[in-house]
Amino acid sequence: MKFAKRVVDIAKKDGLLGKNVKLEKNICVLCKGSRMLCGRSRCPILINLNFHSKYKLLDKTELNGSSPPSVFIGRIGYPNVYIGPMIPPEVGDTSIIDTPERWFGKSIEEIVDFRVKLVRGMYRTNIKDRNKMIELTREIALSKKPVDSEMILSKKPRRQIVMSDEVQPFGASAPLRDLSIDNTYWDRKMEKCYYDTDLKAKEAI
DSSP states (O other), rough: HHHHHHHHHHHTTTTTTTTTTOOOTHHHHHHHSSSOSSOSSOHHHHHHHHHHHOOOOOOOOOOEEEEOOEEEEETTTEEEEEEEEOOOOOOOGGGGGOOOGTTTTTOOOHHHHHHHEEEEEEEEEEETTHHHHHHHHHHHHSSSSOEEEEEEEEEEOOOOOOOOOSSSHHHHOEEEEEEEEOOOOOOOHHHHHHHOSOOOHHHOO
């Protein structure tokens, strides 16, 4: 029973189970990842264990790669939120990592496999601020193609896999100290929406 309770506590702490899931102390042990007693189609704990066994921890504070493009914009603490680029340690066409319409036919495991390659650089800022980090993050967000990027982190990324009912899965994260990117090619439709200050967000989407 103690082991069962510890498994459930770890699952809750790491956000591997939805907030609305009501658990008995021994539900994970009873299930063993096969009966899906938590109501999910895949066992999030087994997916997490698979991630930790397959991927090595990024053992450095510098990362070079091609952002799909992908950025992270948090909501906790608004109007002071975390933002930053999401970059895999790969160079080239990484666009599939952040293009859900290309995931059709892929298994949950396949999607998680390429999503967890993204390393999230986190920088806390106010939504009204204007600085280099915000401008470069915006450049990545508006890009039509993958962006060759380099980020310097304040410490080595913490290996984890974030799984939620509200966002796509992603992997390791660390505080962002500096960021540099190559030239970007903006999506013209997104660029038009960005500069149209009278356009409502609902209409732009």
